Amino acid sequence: MTLEVRKRLNAFIRMKGLRHTPQRNAIVEAIFASDEHFTPDELWEKLRGTDTRTSRATLYRTLSLLSEAGLLQEIDLGDGQTTYDPNFLEKPAHNHLVCVDCGKILEFEDDHLEVLNECITRRLGFHSIKQTLRIEACCEELRTEGRCPNLIQARLKRQRLPGKKR
């Protein structure tokens, strides 16, 4: 967990008059141990391996808190659950590409894109608050060579697969 994260979190807790609890610590620890996207359920699984037990309610409450604190970004991949992105601090403006073969999420940044978005928004008479580009794509390798490295990885890691459309 970055120092920056800890600093921000403490500032937020102090400012809001909140309290430090073992549950919150465990959750924050679990989240920022890696920089991977996750769903509440995936996080819940990760927490099962911890000695601190929390309830789902607390999990959800803490996720809201962290979003409010600006430490997590909620992203909606349209699969019926909220995905959380812990990389918001380092990369404030990034977009997502979802591989429909394996459900893997790639992040990318693009300056042209941002400029263009800004132009479009202004042209329409608005002031941009948040822009989200979501690309659904299939792996070129899978099409041409019959295998998708992400798909294989996903199988190994038992990651979320293509996913029910709701």
Next chain:
Amino acid sequence: MTLEVRKRLNAFIRMKGLRHTPQRNAIVEAIFASDEHFTPDELWEKLRGTDTRTSRATLYRTLSLLSEAGLLQEIDLGDGQTTYDPNFLEKPAHNHLVCVDCGKILEFEDDHLEVLNECITRRLGFHSIKQTLRIEACCEELRTEGRCPNLIQARLKRQRLPGKKR
């Protein structure tokens, strides 16, 4: 309702061995009477004024059907319900800007954007299937002049307002 819509729908019904029913007619009629976006619930309200009564189940089932037929596009505005877009035929590639002041949805197209998206996707080693740019923005007029024409319109029409985040 456009001739094109009717043609496509009939083709789809024939091809799939489906049947024409008064419920489906009423729903399709209600949808394509205007070119506005709508949620299942808004459509349900519109249908209450009709003499043909349908159940919510049929409503949802028909919406899925029409999406499958390519006559509707599902768009996810992140407000916990699916919004449907009947303008897909005329404008196959359009993006959405959501006004956070009033919830109004503006559609826009942009060739640069499409080219750029294509580039980015290819650069990442993928083949693009679907791209969605969603911009959340606030009305420039509301900020500078204290009024948002859409907001006023929304009040008059009792449209969906900013909306709970779920």
Next chain:
DNA sequence: GTTATTGCAAATGATTTGCACAAGG
């Protein structure tokens, strides 16, 4: 007559919430 379609009510599944108890500061 088959087979697709409908309506109802019950099921789902992610997330939220009321409430009594527990525990930070």
Next chain:
DNA sequence: CCTTGTGCAAATCATTTGCAATAAC
């Protein structure tokens, strides 16, 4: 102590589904 946090179970809310009755073709 006083207020915030937690766990539990029940509540939401949009959407889906099982099933028996109905209606296309």
